[in-house]
Amino acid sequence: MEMTVGAAAEAAGVSAKAVRLWESKGLLPPAQRTEAGYRTFTHDEVDVLRFIRQAKALDLTLGEIKDILDLQRHGAAPCGQVTTLLDAHITEIDRKLSDLRSMRRTLIEVRRAARDSQRRGEDAVICRIIETADTDA
Template identity: 45%
Template sequence: MARQQLTIGPAARAAGLTRKAMRVYEAKGLLPEAERTTAGYRLYSPDDVELLTFIRRARTLGLHLDDIREVLAIRSGGIPPCATVRDLLDARIAELDSAVAELLALRTTLAETRQRADDCTDEQPVTVCAIIEDS
């Protein structure tokens, strides 16, 4: 029995993606080139939809396309990619921790600057704004 093939719209809905995202993933080599009907419509198998769902989930976790490509290459070699995924997630967590630390430092600077702004009046002779000039 032949497995049901889906055109791009139904496949996109099933994977939770847009058609544009699917075409990008195909162009980037994450998704094999789709079969085509005689009219030129792309056809996707249930395996393709499963792969697209995996890619969407990985992107939701913040993995980059190169990271996903690496995981898929390991998987296609018949090796479970769990160790690689753990390493990639650890790296992503470290990136987020660094970004959070930078944002917290910026927030502290902004709050301190705002506190000093209470002493600033519009009557002071300045070229732009003493609040920012004194930061």
Template identity: 65%
Template sequence: MFRPRRLRAGGINPVRAGYRLFTDDDIAVLRFIRQAKTLGLTLAEINDILSLQHGGAQPCGRVTPLLDTHIDQIDRTRAELRQLRRALLTARRTADRARRSGGDAVVCRIIETREAPDPVPE
């Protein structure tokens, strides 16, 4: 099993005489880890992929669903952010109207008059 916190378990050599000794394969694994992190994969997901590879399996069949999951999460987050943006714009318009009308508020009319948000569609 490849352990992200213990690179030695993945075949990467430990420190010797104060220097880290890396083979070309070690460097390839480290580059893979860095690239996978830039794609948003977690260390646990990277561990799964590397474990498959170290076991002799082709991990691409595992990678595709992971990427799809991350894409879906991004899409959900974007929808939530769009909804939040709409709520903020509405609150801003409410604030402008309240300021023009001079109405009193307990704390802040912008927030007090805000309706509960609609659930994000899935």
């Protein structure tokens, strides 16, 4: 049974706009069309839409998702590539967390230094917090 873009989107838990975008980016093959020009989708295509939605929830990019789908469509098992992609995303998240921890330490130190400067009665030109920041750290 075929369904319209709206019905397919609803069944997959995405917007019709997302379906059109993903089709235009090549994540889906061009949709079949009715004589009136309406896109129609099969249950298999709805499964692909669900897969795309879930992959996006894992923070994979549309390009990465397309590569995975292309591998599958050409008969290859994409799970090895998915593992590699997820490992890269984990590494990036770890780097961001490290950067955020470092920024947090810097902000705490800047706030402390500004408070100490204020207690000593030192004047600030504009804002002691920013003026006392050691941004080279």
